[in-house]
Structure formats: structure tokens, C-alpha cells
Amino acid sequence: MATQIPVNEVHDQIAQVPRRLWLEVLHGCVTTVDHKKIGLMYIGYALIFLVIAGFEALLMRIQLAIPNNHFVSPEVFNGLFTMHGTTMVFFVGMPILFGFGNYLIPLMIGARDMAFPRLNAFSFWISAFAGFLLYFSYIGGSGLYGAGSAPDVGWFAYAPLTARVFSPGHSTDYWTLALLLTGIGSIGTALNIVATIICMRCPGMKMSRLPLLPWIYLVMSGLTFVAIGPLTAAQIMLMLDRYVGSHFFDTQAGGSAVLWMHFFWIFGHPEVYILVLPAFAFANEIIPVFSRKAIFGYPAMVAASVGIGFISLSVWAHHMFTVGLGPGGNTFFTLATMIISVPTGIKIFNWLATLWGGKIQFTASMMFAIGFLFQFLIAGLTGIMLSVAPFDWQLGNSYFVVAHFHYVLVGAILFMIFSAFYYWFPKMTGRMLSERLGKWHFWLFVIGFHLTFDLMHVPGLLGMPRRIYTYEADRGWMIWNLLVSSGAIIQTVATLLFVYNMVWSYFKGPIAGPDPWDAWTLEWSTPSPPPSYNFAEIPTVASRRPLWDLKHPEDPDFDYEIEQGSPQQTKKEGA
Amino acid sequence: MFASQGWSGFAAIILSAFIADPTNIFAPAGTPARSIFSLSMLVLSITAAIFLIVAGILAYVLVRYRARASDGQGEQEPPQIYGSNQIELSWTVIPILIVVMLFLATTRVIYTTEHAQRPANALDVTVVGHQFWWEYRYPQLGVVTANELHVPVSDHAHPLPSYLTMSSADTDHSFWVPRLAGKMDLIPNKVNTMWIDPETKGLYLGQCAQYCGVQHAKMLIRVYADTPQEFTVWVEHQRQPAVDDPTVAVGRDVFMHNACISCHTIRGTVATGRFGPDLTHVGGRETIASGSVPNTPANLREFIDDPANFKPGALMPPMHLDSHDLDAVTAYLTTLK
Numbered sequence: 001m002a003t004q005i006p007v008n009e010v011h012d013q014i015a016q017v018p019r020r021l022w023l024e025v026l027h028g029c030v031t032t033v034d035h036k037k038i039g040l041m042y043i044g045y046a047l048i049f050l051v052i053a054g055f056e057a058l059l060m061r062i063q064l065a066i067p068n069n070h071f072v073s074p075e076v077f078n079g080l081f082t083m084h085g086t087t088m089v090f091f092v093g094m095p096i097l098f099g100f101g102n103y104l105i106p107l108m109i110g111a112r113d114m115a116f117p118r119l120n121a122f123s124f125w126i127s128a129f130a131g132f133l134l135y136f137s138y139i140g141g142s143g144l145y146g147a148g149s150a151p152d153v154g155w156f157a158y159a160p161l162t163a164r165v166f167s168p169g170h171s172t173d174y175w176t177l178a179l180l181l182t183g184i185g186s187i188g189t190a191l192n193i194v195a196t197i198i199c200m201r202c203p204g205m206k207m208s209r210l211p212l213l214p215w216i217y218l219v220m221s222g223l224t225f226v227a228i229g230p231l232t233a234a235q236i237m238l239m240l241d242r243y244v245g246s247h248f249f250d251t252q253a254g255g256s257a258v259l260w261m262h263f264f265w266i267f268g269h270p271e272v273y274i275l276v277l278p279a280f281a282f283a284n285e286i287i288p289v290f291s292r293k294a295i296f297g298y299p300a301m302v303a304a305s306v307g308i309g310f311i312s313l314s315v316w317a318h319h320m321f322t323v324g325l326g327p328g329g330n331t332f333f334t335l336a337t338m339i340i341s342v343p344t345g346i347k348i349f350n351w352l353a354t355l356w357g358g359k360i361q362f363t364a365s366m367m368f369a370i371g372f373l374f375q376f377l378i379a380g381l382t383g384i385m386l387s388v389a390p391f392d393w394q395l396g397n398s399y400f401v402v403a404h405f406h407y408v409l410v411g412a413i414l415f416m417i418f419s420a421f422y423y424w425f426p427k428m429t430g431r432m433l434s435e436r437l438g439k440w441h442f443w444l445f446v447i448g449f450h451l452t453f454d455l456m457h458v459p460g461l462l463g464m465p466r467r468i469y470t471y472e473a474d475r476g477w478m479i480w481n482l483l484v485s486s487g488a489i490i491q492t493v494a495t496l497l498f499v500y501n502m503v504w505s506y507f508k509g510p511i512a513g514p515d516p517w518d519a520w521t522l523e524w525s526t527p528s529p530p531p532s533y534n535f536a537e538i539p540t541v542a543s544r545r546p547l548w549d550l551k552h553p554e555d556p557d558f559d560y561e562i563e564q565g566s567p568q569q570t571k572k573e574g575a
Numbered sequence: 576m577f578a579s580q581g582w583s584g585f586a587a588i589i590l591s592a593f594i595a596d597p598t599n600i601f602a603p604a605g606t607p608a609r610s611i612f613s614l615s616m617l618v619l620s621i622t623a624a625i626f627l628i629v630a631g632i633l634a635y636v637l638v639r640y641r642a643r644a645s646d647g648q649g650e651q652e653p654p655q656i657y658g659s660n661q662i663e664l665s666w667t668v669i670p671i672l673i674v675v676m677l678f679l680a681t682t683r684v685i686y687t688t689e690h691a692q693r694p695a696n697a698l699d700v701t702v703v704g705h706q707f708w709w710e711y712r713y714p715q716l717g718v719v720t721a722n723e724l725h726v727p728v729s730d731h732a733h734p735l736p737s738y739l740t741m742s743s744a745d746t747d748h749s750f751w752v753p754r755l756a757g758k759m760d761l762i763p764n765k766v767n768t769m770w771i772d773p774e775t776k777g778l779y780l781g782q783c784a785q786y787c788g789v790q791h792a793k794m795l796i797r798v799y800a801d802t803p804q805e806f807t808v809w810v811e812h813q814r815q816p817a818v819d820d821p822t823v824a825v826g827r828d829v830f831m832h833n834a835c836i837s838c839h840t841i842r843g844t845v846a847t848g849r850f851g852p853d854l855t856h857v858g859g860r861e862t863i864a865s866g867s868v869p870n871t872p873a874n875l876r877e878f879i880d881d882p883a884n885f886k887p888g889a890l891m892p893p894m895h896l897d898s899h900d901l902d903a904v905t906a907y908l909t910t911l912k
Contacts, residue, residue, distance in 0.1 A: 475597060
């Protein structure tokens, strides 16, 4: 059975959609169950929160630019870093990655929608509501006290700071409920992704032919099931502590602060991989296309992703090396954490091998992907430093850690998200993003990023702890903080350029056509943007790169996969 | 605020980058910090080597395999290579070997630090974290003080480490003096221990490293490493009850007849509060407000008037004393050497 992809009507023009009233558009958003619209809504909603949380970061960097600054008060600053962290993780990272997954997975596996379209809409709306609930705390946080206040307990909200005696008012409750609700949305979407990938692949797409993006989303969704549960349980316990008088985390009555840490981090560390795995997924699609080569070592890439998924469940207490676990616990979690560098290393080397011998095209998308590779390498190496428990006794909770995880979250994940935007924006809108502006965006962002996050390691090495609203002038941290803050301004400018590029290109960009990158996976066989039914006729595939087979009938992938795979099985299918 | 810094401030900022930093983790002055330093050098050299190799390969690949105009419109796709089990095995096994080596080196430092043999003459200090100050109690010596920790110098010939037994009265805190040791958290309803052994006499700085509430930033740590003789003198002095100077009797009365005594202890008086720092010898300390400002009469007066002047969010309320009482109580506290 060879690849059969019915040739869709070629669209040189974007389908002529009659202009609609904004009320109709809005009605369409509220009532839709189309995976593509929901995906775009996730992405749009995440971008709004990205701007908000980015602005919060900028305010913090202004405050920290010089010692003993009075730009914001400690109360405001503590709210800013709590909201920045919570927003970026739960209302930017999760929704933007779920948004891309929602949009791309059905298209890449040849399906017409997700397995449960209405659950999909429900998950989106409950997550969106959670985001609004979190920010409503700025109005309702302190209830009767008058002016609102944001949660200010830090994004990991260690007990017993969250107890009512230390956190009066309702801001902590808004935080708890927002996370609880968005967790329900995350579980719903993860469930949907798993069901879609297991049940709705098009004919011929065995698991061994599944593109790596859906594969990795499968692992990420499995992690979501495991990770969100403990977080939700902990939030419920915290609510009981605050309002029913239970003592799970109430240390004054025999509760345990360390128990909260375990609950939080057994969620929190898999969460890091929930966020970074989709970045790997994008890289696995984008790097091969712009190297003009198949991904190197597909089975190893799948195995490494699954391996990372499992190992990431046993490393959580490396966030707790300084809480007095004792030498046994510290040793175990050092080893578990170091081991995760092995599958991660395999991925980096396989990407390098994919580039090796290719014809690398430096599009804006590829430039961000290369930035990702470089920065993820460094983030991994500082991660190894932090896995060394004694080194972590110095580096933990310092600005070195802040620099390290921003290297992961910005240098790796956000760079790969930008890369994904340049790559899939044409599919989603039918128009290309400006490459020229894209390269400006890339270079400005790279400069700003390295200025901020390379130098941010230094004050950590010089003893500067995180989460301080100001610092002493005699510690030698001034120059570093000033430079770090100036980098933040460059990143802001770059991001505004990106927003401008998206808006301009949406209306004026060149028409993309169905397959602007000469790519190989099924989403590029549909018109851009794809019709609501995705595929007029469900395709049949015979290899991992069905469009390669169509474009290169003289050298199709399935010939190779017959040699490498199990010949009998392939023969039965009659290749 | 930016404008008030001016160019001289700028010059100071640039200069400060080159002055020895008081909290540099790479300037160890005690055994725990030194063993972490040696381990970190090993880790840094291994990671630097990995970085150079991998980033070098990346740079080579990007230059060598970039699409060229001479490729002819990119019509010809490069050869498709799908993988190689041998090569992939090599970049699985080599990292595993590196991990094993790093893990063994790490385990050694974990055990030598956390399972160190405790000498019989070691000094015991109980450290209690409070929002937003440090309480230090010396159970063997009957001394209680706050914010400025005094310990003896410990040299190789006569090791005299200080063992800190730590817990918290309210939220989580973390004791971090980078030049002496790694940090250890102070967690309510849990007791942790760590030890320090400053090699040379001097002042070692640090600060709370676990977010503990509004004024986490100004919960500063000062560790004074004294020679054994100086330490003995200091202990003897601290054991004395508070100075009772008749010339400041007015201020003493103000203190004893206001809410001050609910939170502060001054040994030998009716003030027996435990919520705030012990003030028996507050006049002898170099700083106030948990290391935030020098202990001058002017600063002390401003702090008593409203602690938020230096530490917004501090739990001590503004005392609403009139100018006369403020002067008097400041004069009294200044005599408590």
C-alpha cells in the first residue's frame, strides 16, 4: 500500500471568506468545537498573557537595575514575581503548547478533528476562566480590605507562608483556585490528545510511522496525567487548611511544610518536561525540513522522549537539596537527575547528526531552532551543575538558578515557540510572516536574551538570592543587574517587532500556498488555512514522511523503512 | 531614583565589579565551602569541555552544511540518512560514563559534609529564623543574641567548628553565608543542622535565601569569626545583664512602660518578650534592622519611630512616640553595650 494523498484543490488565493461582523466572529469563537479554532484561541490567549507576564518581568528588572531602588514597594514586587511565574507556567507555557498540539496533531495524523471536540472546548474555556480568575485577584484579592492585591506567596507557594495567619485576605485563594481549575483543563486536553493519537490515525500510520511531534505530545500528555494530580490534591489540602481547620501544612499544629514541597515538586518537575517536550517536538519537525534531511535516529528519538518522561518522575527532590533530606536522599536525587542528561544528550546529538550532511536553509524559523539547540545545550550543562547536590547548596535559590531555568524556558522553549510560529503561521493563516522582520526579531532577541540571561548567572555566583525586591550596594551585584535589566529592554523591543510582524503579515503577508517549506508531513497536504474538515478524503500513508514519498517516487521512504523495519509485516501490506 | 545616581554612581558601579565580593561562592573561607568549591571546579571543567566539543560541532555543521547558491536552486536533496545504531550507542555510553564519574565525586562530598565527624569541643548554636530577623542562642554558654552571629575561628591545627541547629518560628527561611558553607533551610516543625568553621578572623556576609514574606530581602546575615580569645571575651560580656545607666533613666522608663517589653527581652528588667530580638546588648552591635543599616543613634531613632523607614513590612509597628520620648529611648538603647 503506497502513500495516497488525494490532491486537494490548489489554492493560490486564501479561500474567500465573506467579511463578518465582529459579533459573528466572537459567536464563532464561543461556540466552536473545531480543533484548529480552539488551537488558535489557546495560542491567542497565551500570547495575551505572555505580554502581561513579560511586562511584569520588565517592572521587576527596572526595580533591580540598581540597589536600594524605590521603583516599586516590596509588597508589589512580591506580587509581581508570583504572578510572573504563575502566569508564564500555567497561562502562557501550557496553553501555547496545547494550542499548537491541538492545531497540529489531527492534521499531522490525517484526522478531521480531535477525539472529543466538545471536551476540547470545555478544557479551553475552563483554563481561560482560570487565567481571568487569577488576575481578578488584583481587584478582589483582599476582599473587604478595599484595594486588591495579587498573590504574593511565590509561584511554588511554600507552606506555611500560605497559611491564613501569614496570608490573610483572599489573594492566595485566587491563586489556589486558578491552578485547580486550569489543572482540570490540562487533564482534559491531555486526555484528548492521547485518545486522538491512539484512535484516530489515518490508514497506514502505525505508531512506528507516527511523526515525532504527536509522539512527543503523547509522552507529554502522559506526564500531565501523573503531574497534575498531586498539584490538585495539594491545592485541595491547602484550601482545607485555610478554611476547614485541617493541619496538612499547618506547622504550628504539627503539619509539615516539607510535605507541601514534595507534593508541589512531584508536580513541578514533570511540569518542566511537560513544557520542554513540545519544544523538542517542534525541533523534530523543523530541523529536518530546513536541513532537507530525514530526522536522524527516529527510534532513538522516540525512546529518548519516553525515557525522559519516565525519569522525570523521579527527580523532583532536586528542588529540595537544601531542606535537610539527609545524605541518602540527596545522593539518590543527584543520581536520578544526572541520568536524565543521557536521553537529553541523545536528542542533542541526533539533531546535530540531522544537520550533518544536510543543506541547511537559514530561514527565520531555522535560526530560532538553531538558537534553541545552542541555548538548550548550555541550559543542560548548568542543569548538570545544579544536579550536583553540594554545588546546589550554593547555587540553589540564587540568581544562578533563575538564570538556569530561564535558559530552559526562554532560551529553549520560547525560542522554539518562535520557530514554530515562523514555520506554521503560513499554515494557520494562509500568509507568510515577513522573513526580514523575522531575522531582525531573531538577532535582537538573541542579543537581549544573552545579555540578560548569560550575565544573570553571575550575581548568583556572587551570592545573590532570588526573590529579593532590592539588594545591598556593597555586594558587587550592581553592574550585573544593570546589564541584565538592559537586556530585558532589548528583548521587549524584539517581542514588539514580532507582534507587529504577526499583525502586518496576517493582513498583508505574501500568500503561502499549501506547502511553502517543501515539507513532508500531512498538514502540508491541506490548503492554508485548512478547511474545517481538514481532509476532503482521508489520506493513506506508507512511511513517516508521506509527502516525501509523493515528491520523490524514485526514492520513497517506505523502501528504506522496509529494509530497516520488519519486512514480513510490510510485505503483508503489499508495498 | 535613576537620576539621583548620576555619573559618579555609575563610576562606582563599574568599579564595584572588580572589587572582591563579600559573598562570592568562589572565595571559600571554610571547609564546607572549600570542598564544594573543589567539586564545582571539577564539574565546571567537565561541562566546559562538553560545551566546547558540542558547540564546536554545531558551529562546524552550520558553516560546512549551509545551503549554498552554487547548489543549483536546491533542486537536488542531500542524501537521506536515517540513523546509525553504532554512532547512537557511542553517544549514549560516553555520557553514562561521565555521569558515573560525576556521581561518585558528588557522593563523596555529600557524605563528608553531612556525615562529618563532630569534634567533642564543637560549639553549639541554635539558630531560629523569624520574619525577618535571626535569633542566635548558645545553649552551652547561656548567651542569646540576634542578627550578628559570633563564632570562633577554626584552624587546621585546632579544629573548632560551630554546629548550627536550625528551625523556624514562622515561615521557611534559609541560612546562606556563601564563603563559609552552602545554604540550609530553616523550616518550622523540623530541625536541620549544618556546620561552619571560618579559617580566618573576619566578617562573613550572607542573607536569607528562602522567600519568607514581605521583607525577605532585608533579612541579612552577619557572621563574625573571632579569635578564640576575642570569642571568650565576647561571651563573657554577653552573659552580663544589661547595663543600668542612671543618666538614661527616662528612656528606660519609656521603654518599660510601652509595648516594647511585649516583644523584646532586656535581661535584668521587666522586658521579657520573645517575639522580637533580644536587646540586652543591642548597643554593642554594629548594625540594626537585621543588618540593614549601621547602628548609629540617628538610625536607631528613625527605626524606632517607624521600622518601615528601613524595612517596609517589618512586623514591629511604628511606636508613635513623641520626639522627646524617641530621643530618650534611643539614648537608653545606645547605652546597652
